[in-house]
Amino acid sequence: MEQTAVIKTANTAKTAGAPGAVKAAGPAKADRRKKAADIACLLFDMLVLALVVWIALPALDEYTAAGIITPGKVSDAERTLESGGEGDEDSIFDHITIESEQQAAILEALRRRWPERKAPWDNGYQGLCETWVCDVYASAGIPVSGSCCASESRDKYAVWSEEIPVGAMIYSGPEYLSGYLCEDCGKDPGHVAIYIGDGKVAGSQSQYIMTLEEFKEYFGYGGWSFGGS
Ligand SMILES: [Zn+2]
Secondary structure (H helix, E strand, O other): OHHHHHHHHHHHHHHHHHHHHHHHHOOHHHHHHHHHHHHHHHHHHHHHHHHHHHHHHHHHHHHOHHHOOOOOOOOHHHHOOOOOOOOOOOOHHHOOOOOOHHHHHHHHHHHHHOOOOOOHHHOOOOOOHHHHHHHHHHHOOOOOOOOOOHHHHHHHHOEOOOOOOOOOEEEOOOOOOOOOOOOOOOOOOOOEEEEEEOOEEEOOOOOOEEEHHHHHHHHOOOOEEOOOO
């Protein structure tokens, strides 16, 4: 056994020495060719990077900067998502009784940017429930205290009451498991959506608008908050 090991070591040393010798003997032409190939690779990488930035930046803009509005400052033109579109005159978000400017801004952001026909799940937010909720709040001009995931936000901010205000973030119960693990806190990230009143919940979930009963059935109930604000 011991002898085999010695032979193996000797063989490895011999093999490792061989390419070095070939390399040293290689002509300078090969080196130049290698350098040219390296530069071509670098140029190709830069081209790919430029393409990614070119494609990704407008998409980011669509979901963030372009959507920031402040309560009471939304013009009729801004109410429609697509220019020249028919708008969303008979929106579900119009038929809800609200009590504050904050709630009005959240529903307006939903109506304007996320009408029923534009489910977040099918429009870039699959698996990004908390990002979507935060984006809606940002569109409504409402600050949100950041957190790594919905479960962490729930544990930090949730009010465990059955009286859920319109526009509040509504969290999954601790028993709900999404099947992933948050890299920051190590918890299952859970789920979060927005309570839109009238017994309904909107969220980046496979069914955009669901009843509160359906939400509780699928995700359990972990209380509500206005994003820690
Ligand atoms: Zn987390």
